[in-house]
Amino acid sequence: MVLDLDLFRVDKGGNPDLIRETQEKRFKDPGLVDQLVKADSEWRRCRFRADNLNKLKNLCSKTIGEKMKKKEPVGDDDSVPENVLNFDDLTADTLANLKVSQIKNVRLLIDEAILKCDAERLKLEAERFENLREIGNLLHPSVPISNDEGVLVFLEQALIQFALRTLASRNYVPIYTPFFMRKEVMQEVAQLSQFDEELYKVIGKGSEKSDDNSYDEKYLIATSEQPIAALHRDEWLRPEDLPIKYAGLSTCFRQEVGSHGRDTRGIFRVHQFEKIEQFVYSSPHDNKSWEMFEEMIATAEEFYQSLGIPYHIVNIVSGSLNHAASKKLDLEAWFPGSGAFRELVSCSNCTD
Template structure:
């Protein structure tokens, strides 16, 4: 992986530095979310199995605050909000998803002669929103702020991040999805705009991050170019992916027959995470923690009724309570 070649190393400072004493006691706070939300991991596992979770109290409010802030953020930048269906027909999903996703990510829902698949990302139903559509050049670009719950089997992630809410089977997501003309540099300029939006979002949350440009050998079949935004998790001293931003050019639009009406050309489709809220919550828990709880980022406070602080609902984790429970990246 390479850093974005034509931009400076993107980094913002943490809201406050954790003391060495505190870092010595608190390990991987992001998977110790019950300390904040008061829900029992044992109960979650008994009810939903591994990678299942409950959000309770402040956890519910923080999750909704991220969703509402994300939609508000994108609407102010000319995006149209669009809440997507959770299910897609197999033939339509096949035009939007990679073949490997059917085995590793997608849940199949069987009905009476009508099998469907749960979406793994809002990108999939957003792609299909303009299926078999001819779009006049004057309508382009189109910008959508997709919001949905997402469902993933995580079959290829056995043993990774088994604790907490960083990598789970069900999560909420606000997604950027754009359609551009295939001509000139339109889609490449849009790609830069979208990653810039994601950067501004995490700058407003005051979460440290950097941008990574993914090498061509690591790209999937759909993406012509891809950036990841990785945020800093101080308790585990590592950067972790929060955003994936891809320019798929005409790879998906050819299957979906989304074309430029006037020029009879296939449009370019682009997608980018703005926030997968549970992952962003994990990053907030590590970067905003104090000895007795977690501060709420200033931009989220209006969406939480003006609340500024979330106290621990149980004693903070220590080296002894976290022994043998480190989350595997």
């Protein structure tokens, strides 16, 4: 998820300064905002020029058609007058004074200019998107600013059932998510850093055909929120159907790159685990998403209170928020073995 480009465009009511401020509060590079604004400005200029060039090309074709209809001589002079080479000043009156052969040559030159402009536009588009992916969501004002066998099988299953039934009683729809996601879909829901530090990549044959030598890239999910976030991909959700509440059950897989030597006592930092997820598609209007945000963390608190597990709530500082979150609260439970509070629940509002 990325920010709306109009937020960077002053003429569209955007405020780049607010996004720069958010980057600084996250202790991230605010220069990315300036790079994006510059690339977007050049992209819009390039697109405007391409649109004008296409109009000129159509004007050339129209003028040729009119001259052919009047049976004017085509001519054998394909030279282009110097005053015509400035496409910004090219008009219908200027073209009317040229031979058909000359206008055809002008049209070819316009085609070349369009191709050059399109190539520049695609380059700027890629640069703009890369910057956009690295810029975090706008921070909520309340975020603090600062730069962590046997019978147990049945116990785990009982906890899973208890969690699912707790959420089902609150109108959450239980959903068992797939283990794999296609690369093109995972790219839309995961952070760039997750591909290097968290996600496992699986490569298999592209199809079941014996003569097919292509390969297909998939990724093991790190959380059920990834497939649930893609569940309504390319769909339009009606306001009257919101909120849509899912209780995701999944096996999660994480590389935990960079965690060597941390939390070595007990079964804590593992590469595979089961997880229950609250995931809600909520209306962004009338404070509905923030009301749901408070409801979700309250549900998590009630669940841990029912289990008699000591905990506290931590409002995550801006520098530790991922790019998608506007605000995140962690429920940290007390782990007697390590003598510390550890995160068991993360509740985020990703706004749009």
